[in-house]
Amino acid sequence: MKFTIEKNVLLENLNNTIKAISNKNVIPILNGIKFELTNKGLELTGSDSELTIKTFIDKKEITNIEKEGVVIIQSKYILDIIRKMPSDLINFELVDNVRIKIYTDNNQYSLNCLDAKEYPNVKLEENKYPITINGDVLKSIINQTAFAISNQELRPLLTGLNIKITGDVLECIATDSYRLSKKTIKLNNPVENDINIVIPGRNIIELEKIITDDEIVEIHIFSNKILFKYKNLIFQSNLLSGTYPNTTNLIPTEFEIKSTVNLNTYFDAVDRASLLTQGKDKNIVIMKIENNNMTINSYASEIGKVEEKLVVNSSENASINISFSSKYMLDALKVFKSENVNILLNNDVKPIILKSEDDDSLIELILPIKTY
């Protein structure tokens, strides 16, 4: 294997494939990136066996292909090495099949390699009729929901993102059982068979980072895995097995109280109210609505207390006193883009629902906390 490539071309692709490599990996060969050079171009593969990312750099983008070959390069230092190279053009040369020389005129790294024969053969499958979705739409629905994914391994399914498709309606749901985030979009084309899958949280968050624009993403779904195609990149993740809890009944549809608040004003008030309970487990704040007057309180016995007052726009005879985790509230508020947000309530033990004023497609649910 011998070739010359531009620093930025390699860096961009390497940056994406390396996202598949987990630092919890126990299989040594999977700490490496597979470089496979043919006269068609250079294929880079990273995998932690549950997630595989492959990118292909076309020969047109490679300055010089002198000799084909395949090798596994340790991933630990490769990004830094390439990033710090003093020249825009970088040469690669495999020596004796055990060392890769990465060099420019005045400097040279010589890295121990692993044998490509030992690299697992990950099967990347495609459907005949994939689902298609714009990159920026996909990025946005991951952004608006994935933060609510649980990081508690106790309920493994909740550590994933639930995707449900019925006809041309796609629902994306995440919950850690204290809060829930749900986004609904319309697909360009309906699917024939209903889909209900759970993608591991870590993987979907890596996908979000890779998508940078509105180019079409192809989605190929199988019983135990999902494959995304985006530009010159293939991203394949396993699916979590089991049936995601049915969350439809958790979300109330009728409400006693509706208060419309300015998003930024409300965010800042909750943020300030939560200051004194920072670092505490639940950092609880208490929200009181009395017609168009809202107060947000919080109290930490050893430090002091805080009270925020807001003028809101409430439904008639609105009156409630409800406590919640300010962290969960701030997380949920961050994903709205509208000027105002509707806070929908029933009583102090029923879920708090947040919706954008003009758009029902995003629902944020936060369970109140009893304080007495």
Add this chain to the structure above:
Amino acid sequence: MKFTIEKNVLLENLNNTIKAISNKNVIPILNGIKFELTNKGLELTGSDSELTIKTFIDKKEITNIEKEGVVIIQSKYILDIIRKMPSDLINFELVDNVRIKIYTDNNQYSLNCLDAKEYPNVKLEENKYPITINGDVLKSIINQTAFAISNQELRPLLTGLNIKITGDVLECIATDSYRLSKKTIKLNNPVENDINIVIPGRNIIELEKIITDDEIVEIHIFSNKILFKYKNLIFQSNLLSGTYPNTTNLIPTEFEIKSTVNLNTYFDAVDRASLLTQGKDKNIVIMKIENNNMTINSYASEIGKVEEKLVVNSSENASINISFSSKYMLDALKVFKSENVNILLNNDVKPIILKSEDDDSLIELILPIKTY
């Protein structure tokens, strides 16, 4: 105590005084900032008993002084509280001598306070004829030396910065016994009695952060403490007791080999050469000079090796092979501002000296590491 003040005025002064507060503090009252309001203005004091910082906000800068008073406010949340206040004007009011209300029209913090009577009375002394030095000069000499201060408590004196003044020559020295950094400047006026003191490293680094421009700094030195006056701020630190080791003999004055290198080129080459040994204890690189050819090598058995080549400008018959810590070399190179740096050597066990090409006032010393 009751007053109204602009957010930015208070924030700037609080930011400085809070630097004196140590998170290792065991005396509860010293976790607070003392606010003392008189009809002349507001004095803020922070202290950890070894370092005291006091700033004075003149009445002209205070929007409204309604009632004088003094109180100790917990420092933990105060900066965040002030920073996040929704209005430019912030009101303070002491209630029952135990609670301070910090409020604007729509929000109010009520914080538990500590009794000002319990706050230690730190004596801030001044000399009749202080040493004066421009703020930017003082900032720069701290910057160029303090990084070499030891963080090993085993030799307490080395955890401080040594300041020696003889006549009108000030020497600033830091060493952790593996490297040494020395900067010499001329004072505007000579001192009568020689000075040789050691300022605790943590304190001098906080002072560096506080100084932001070229305004004159007054320096008042006593047998066991030092006081800096800068703008509306007084900064008093204890001194470390004991005699700092005499370092004069450690720095060679004659050299067998001199190589002049471009600062940035050399820095980048050492940086790249050190990549593979990152995270290792000493991250050693080997530098070889053969006339005008320099190579920098490094080797990590399990990963691979790296070689950098540079063309340098060496003294006649220069020939040496010397190993050193790349971290120490990079730290030292960072404080030079010249285009080229002279590397001065004798043999592979004698200190490596770095000097700027056109200025002898800064000397960086790095001990080589034996590798065989």
